[in-house]
Amino acid sequence: MKKTLAIAIMTLVLAAVPAAQALEIDPNVMPEVNLGGRVIATVNANRAKDAAGSRDGDEHMDFSDSSLLLGFSKYLFDSRRYGFAVIGFKIPEDGTDLKDDIYFHELHAGVGGASWEAKLGRSRLGNALISFPTLREEDLLAYTHVGNGSSNAEAEEYQLFGNVIAGNWWFTKALSVDAGITGRTVTDVAGARTSGDQLNGAYLGLAYDLPESIKVGRGVRYAGLRFDTQEAQEIDAMLPKDRMNALIGALVVNLSGNPESTWVLDLQAIMNHGASVTDLASEAARARAKATSVATSIRYGYRPALQTHWQVALTLAWKDYRDFSDATAWAIVPSLAYRLGSGVDFLAQYRYSDYDSTLAAALDRKSEQMVWLGLQFALDATFNETVGERKSILNLEHNMLDIGPMGGGH
Amino acid sequence: MSSRREFLKVAAGAAAGGVASVAAAATSHGAAGATGPAAEAYGVSAPHGAYDSGSGSMMYMPGHSMIGARTNPPGAPADDQVEYREFDLSFDVAEHELLPGVKFPVFAFNGQVPGPLFRVQENDWIKVNVRNNTEEMHTIHWHGVDLIYTMDGVPMVNQDPIHPDEVFVYRFQARPMGTRFYHCHWSTPLHAMSALHGAFIIDSPNDPIRKQFPYTREYVLALEAFDINFTRKHMNELLKGMKRVNKLMADQQLTPLTHGFFQRYEHFLKAMQDGWRPPYTRGNAEVSQIRPTFFAINGKSFPATIGEHGHLKIRRGEYIRIRLISGSWFQHSMHLHGHQFWVVAEDGNVLPYFKRANTIHVAPGKTFDIIVYGDNPGFWDLHDHNELHTMNNGIYPGGMITMLEYEDMGQPPYVPSFSVNQ
Numbered sequence: 001m002k003k004t005l006a007i008a009i010m011t012l013v014l015a016a017v018p019a020a021q022a023l024e025i026d027p028n029v030m031p032e033v034n035l036g037g038r039v040i041a042t043v044n045a046n047r048a049k050d051a052a053g054s055r056d057g058d059e060h061m062d063f064s065d066s067s068l069l070l071g072f073s074k075y076l077f078d079s080r081r082y083g084f085a086v087i088g089f090k091i092p093e094d095g096t097d098l099k100d101d102i103y104f105h106e107l108h109a110g111v112g113g114a115s116w117e118a119k120l121g122r123s124r125l126g127n128a129l130i131s132f133p134t135l136r137e138e139d140l141l142a143y144t145h146v147g148n149g150s151s152n153a154e155a156e157e158y159q160l161f162g163n164v165i166a167g168n169w170w171f172t173k174a175l176s177v178d179a180g181i182t183g184r185t186v187t188d189v190a191g192a193r194t195s196g197d198q199l200n201g202a203y204l205g206l207a208y209d210l211p212e213s214i215k216v217g218r219g220v221r222y223a224g225l226r227f228d229t230q231e232a233q234e235i236d237a238m239l240p241k242d243r244m245n246a247l248i249g250a251l252v253v254n255l256s257g258n259p260e261s262t263w264v265l266d267l268q269a270i271m272n273h274g275a276s277v278t279d280l281a282s283e284a285a286r287a288r289a290k291a292t293s294v295a296t297s298i299r300y301g302y303r304p305a306l307q308t309h310w311q312v313a314l315t316l317a318w319k320d321y322r323d324f325s326d327a328t329a330w331a332i333v334p335s336l337a338y339r340l341g342s343g344v345d346f347l348a349q350y351r352y353s354d355y356d357s358t359l360a361a362a363l364d365r366k367s368e369q370m371v372w373l374g375l376q377f378a379l380d381a382t383f384n385e386t387v388g389e390r391k392s393i394l395n396l397e398h399n400m401l402d403i404g405p406m407g408g409g410h
Numbered sequence: 411m412s413s414r415r416e417f418l419k420v421a422a423g424a425a426a427g428g429v430a431s432v433a434a435a436a437t438s439h440g441a442a443g444a445t446g447p448a449a450e451a452y453g454v455s456a457p458h459g460a461y462d463s464g465s466g467s468m469m470y471m472p473g474h475s476m477i478g479a480r481t482n483p484p485g486a487p488a489d490d491q492v493e494y495r496e497f498d499l500s501f502d503v504a505e506h507e508l509l510p511g512v513k514f515p516v517f518a519f520n521g522q523v524p525g526p527l528f529r530v531q532e533n534d535w536i537k538v539n540v541r542n543n544t545e546e547m548h549t550i551h552w553h554g555v556d557l558i559y560t561m562d563g564v565p566m567v568n569q570d571p572i573h574p575d576e577v578f579v580y581r582f583q584a585r586p587m588g589t590r591f592y593h594c595h596w597s598t599p600l601h602a603m604s605a606l607h608g609a610f611i612i613d614s615p616n617d618p619i620r621k622q623f624p625y626t627r628e629y630v631l632a633l634e635a636f637d638i639n640f641t642r643k644h645m646n647e648l649l650k651g652m653k654r655v656n657k658l659m660a661d662q663q664l665t666p667l668t669h670g671f672f673q674r675y676e677h678f679l680k681a682m683q684d685g686w687r688p689p690y691t692r693g694n695a696e697v698s699q700i701r702p703t704f705f706a707i708n709g710k711s712f713p714a715t716i717g718e719h720g721h722l723k724i725r726r727g728e729y730i731r732i733r734l735i736s737g738s739w740f741q742h743s744m745h746l747h748g749h750q751f752w753v754v755a756e757d758g759n760v761l762p763y764f765k766r767a768n769t770i771h772v773a774p775g776k777t778f779d780i781i782v783y784g785d786n787p788g789f790w791d792l793h794d795h796n797e798l799h800t801m802n803n804g805i806y807p808g809g810m811i812t813m814l815e816y817e818d819m820g821q822p823p824y825v826p827s828f829s830v831n832q
């Protein structure tokens with residue numbers, strides 16, 4: 001009898017679930033669907049010199065950072081407000097803790113209006129202001145992002161993505177403030193995830209941002225400042241719970257006014273006030289350590305007839321762990337993307353990294369050279385295009401209700 | 411925030427304005443230079459050398475700038491040779507409200523949809539100073555007007571396009587009389603339909619229609635179809651591309667390759683052989699699904715066609731003239747309830763006999779004039795009988811519906827209640 005009652009209750013509960021999940025969905029109101037992402041496949045050759053001067057190396061295939069994004073958006077009764085959702089997954093790097101997984105890096109829903117947008121779910125942590133023209137985002141991760149003090153994993157996904165409750169408010173079309181409560185992934189000392197649903201940080205930023213589509217001539221395209229704070233969770237006795245604060249500043253400047261021959265300078269600095277750590281041997285310790293890092297790149301786009309044929313970039317990065325002597329690292333990265341066709345590119349990149357003695361001892365690596373050669377197929381398609389674009393010319397220059405999500409699946 | 415994908419992502423293509431224009435250039439010169447059967451084989455024999463594409467666009471002249479320019483093309487009498495009736499017009503980017511709750515961006519003459527109504531007398535000399543307040547190129551084609559070749563408004567054929575911040579002066583004689591219209595002829599699929607079009611009415615004291623049907627009131631109805639999503643997307647792409655084109659032009663670095671225009675067809679072929687690809691080629695094309703879902707009369711969709719925006723009015727015993735102008739992508743089968751009207755003019759020209767009908771098919775580019783006699787008091791529908799065009803975004807009733815109201819009907823026997831979603 002009890003079993004029958006239990007089954008009956010369970011049946012009722014399950015039957016009630018769909019009604020509880022959503023109110024009314026009008027099947028005639030199709031959302032706009034954005035399909036974005038890329039497959040990037042490279043052959044990597046690595047040569048490293050350890051602290052004692054011995055050399056080692058390997059060659060391997062790398063699909064990491066390949067991703068697929070699905071974005072959905074629709075207006076809420078009229079074109080003044082919109083709702084959106086994004087589902088995206090990435091292929092983690094082989095050789096990391098996540099190597100056999102598919103990682104959902106974007107999984108959030110949001111709403112927005114003419115001067116604001118808010119989202120809730122998994123997304124970027126807001127621990128960097130600009131992106132650099134390296135083939136993959138993680139190629140200079142230690143220099144370009146505020147690290148996750150709660151993670152001892154090698155997986156860059158735990159450095160870039162997490163839970164967010166985030167919002168933007170635009171004072172003008174180009175000037176905005178953004179803020180968020182963040183939840184960085186927590187791991188144990190072995191790098192295994194112990195929690196992914198905590199809220200353990202926050203950020204607040206101010207940015208001037210004119211997108212590339214608007215800003216054609218010389219001058220500043222982006223300038224931003226952001227304060228990022230996180231409560232690093234206890235990993236072990238050497239890495240207790242601790243507060244980390246960081247300040248990020250960034251600038252993007254058009255150096256050339258010729259849209260067929262573009263020169264762009266990217267610059268970002270991170271001042272991480274961090275926490276006190278006893279050594280730099282672990283991922284979490286390096287993320288927590290007080291450090292100053294600067295990354296800059298200059299990129300040239302060859303665009304005859306306003307079609308990109310190829311782009312080259314040179315990125316330089318430097319980082320100093322302030323509490324340690326001889327703990328400076330630097331890297332230089334020339335990279336090339338050659339357009340084979342629309343969205344299909346040949347890629348090449350070289351990176352030289354150098355570590356001072358303290359860091360070299362901690363990493364067991366004095367220097368490292370890496371070469372990438374590969375292909376990428378990138379896509380950015382929109383179906384049922386019914387929602388505007390926040391960064392459109394009609395919105396930015398003509399003040400029209402042509403708004404939509406900042407990101408979506410693009 | 412700049413995106414890493416922007417580094418890796420290639421540009422979508424050259425200025426979208428080049429899409430249609432390159433295709434047009436290829437078509438117009440195709441018979442002379444295309445491989446395959448000679449044009450003569452199809453019985454289209456042109457005298458040798460009769461068609462020369464001229465000296466090329468001024469866009470590429472060294473040291474040339476159109477910013478702030480005032481262009482007076484040749485071919486028309488000077489100001490002191492004839493008496494001109496002068497008008498000012500502008501190309502603007504505007505946000506247009508089709509009906510409450512639905513706004514969309516448009517290119518518009520004087521910021522309004524449709525453009526201002528011209529009413530002139532036959533054989534008047536007309537001077538129109540048109541200023542381009544947008545970052546896109548434009549022209550004006552005076553549809554159905556027999557004017558001077560250099561004033562016909564076809565870019566790269568009769569004139570250079572009107573550049574941003576340029577004033578172009580059209581001068582011509584208004585003839586023949588009748589219902590004519592004007593529209594932009596640059597990137598026509600977008601510009602003419604969204605929404606650079608307007609009525610150009612040439613009156614005459616000798617109008618036989620007015621003599622036969624002594625009307626005192628008339629109505630001009632521009633019939634329109636709008637894909638507001640395509641318009642928004644396409645305008646954004648155009649303006650984005652033109653920002654770069656204008657920069658290159660200002661720096662005197664614009665080349666035919668960049669904008670996709672060539673002095674001669676052979677130059678186009680040479681560019682193709684050298685690896686340049688026009689935007690319409692496979693792998694390069696922007697695939698646009700154009701699917702209008704809003705239909706309008708004089709820039710308004712039902713129910714905004716009623717009331718202050720002017721539905722049609724008549725009195726018993728009165729003749730009214732209705733001028734129907736297609737500013738649309740589609741044929742519109744305009745049907746008037748309760749009346750047999752006379753079809754009196756087609757393309758502005760008086761018909762040799764006046765046919766009785768209650769439905770008239772107005773195809774793209776066409777105009778029809780009809781005369782209605784007030785002999786059946788009531789409140790009557792005038793609508794497109796392609797009922798797909800009497801919806802607003804798929805919701806009936808809407809779109810291309812208006813009413814003919816008898817002002818002297820008195821107390822109507824039945825007064826229905828209206829709602830947008832019945």
